[in-house]
Amino acid sequence: MKHVLLFFCFTFLLSCTSKTKQEETKEKKVYDMYEPSEMAILMNQMYAHNLKIKKEILAGEIPTEFPTDFLNIHTAELSDFKARNQKFQSFSALFVSAEKEIFNTASSLPIEDRFNNAVNVCISCHQTECTGPIPRIKKLLIQ
Ligand code: HEC
Known part of the structure; x- marks a missing residue:
């Protein structure tokens, strides 16, 4: 005792x-205290990278290279409690094409709009299954 x-x-x-x-x-x-999933790690990288792109755009620079790591959204392992369903797959494809548009120098849309379009796809997908990070993601939007 x-x-x-x-x-x-x-x-x-x-x-x-x-x-x-x-x-x-x-x-x-x-x-x-917990082991983040591959997807959680990728998401944090995408967040950081898009923040960097936002700063470049605000500084008048034109980012030219699509970060190919983002394609891992199709394969990265999710936390145990989540499944990669049909909706998730279509949002992934939508997100990759929106993100690629940021680097499409031939586009007629202003770069700020193309950037915000990609961030809005982040938000749309999150509204379907993982609403927690939305307030943080919204801060990426160029006002
Ligand atoms: C196709 C759907 C989808 C898209 C698109 C998406 N996310 Fe996520 N996001 C998720 C899911 C699902 C999780 C939870 C991952 C897990 O727990 O394995 C997540 C987790 C996160 C997290 C929390 C990570 C952590 O530490 O737990 C952040 C931050 C995040 N996403 C930011 C973003 C940003 C920024 C974008 C756009 C650049 C984005 N997401 C695009 C589905 C998506």
Whole structure:
């Protein structure tokens, strides 16, 4: 019994110190607690890449290269609880073609509109099954 109590005191102390020691790594610690799926990793990369493209467009630059990694949306493994159904597949295809349009220098549409079209497909797909990240994705839109 004594040992058990000691053990609890010890773990309590440990958790307290790790918390106060590095408040700023709290977010990272939470992240470490689960293994993100291939799709979740890809989604975060797509988010970061599109943020970069947005900044380029706002700076007056014309991005020219379609990030081919985005094609992995067709094959990346989803979290266990999600299935790749028909709707998901058509949204994936729609998204890839909208994203490719951003880099179509022959297009008659302004680049801001083509970028926003692609982001709107992100949002449409998310409305069907994964609504959590939508507020964050909306921030990508060029106003
Ligand atoms: C074809 C549907 C579809 C499209 C298009 C799509 N997403 Fe996702 N997104 C998902 C699904 C499903 C998940 C959950 C993945 C999982 O849990 O395996 C997800 C997850 C996410 C996440 C959370 C990842 C995490 O850490 O858990 C973010 C952020 C995200 N998407 C952003 C985007 C952005 C930005 C775009 C457009 C550039 C986009 N998504 C396009 C379906 C889509």
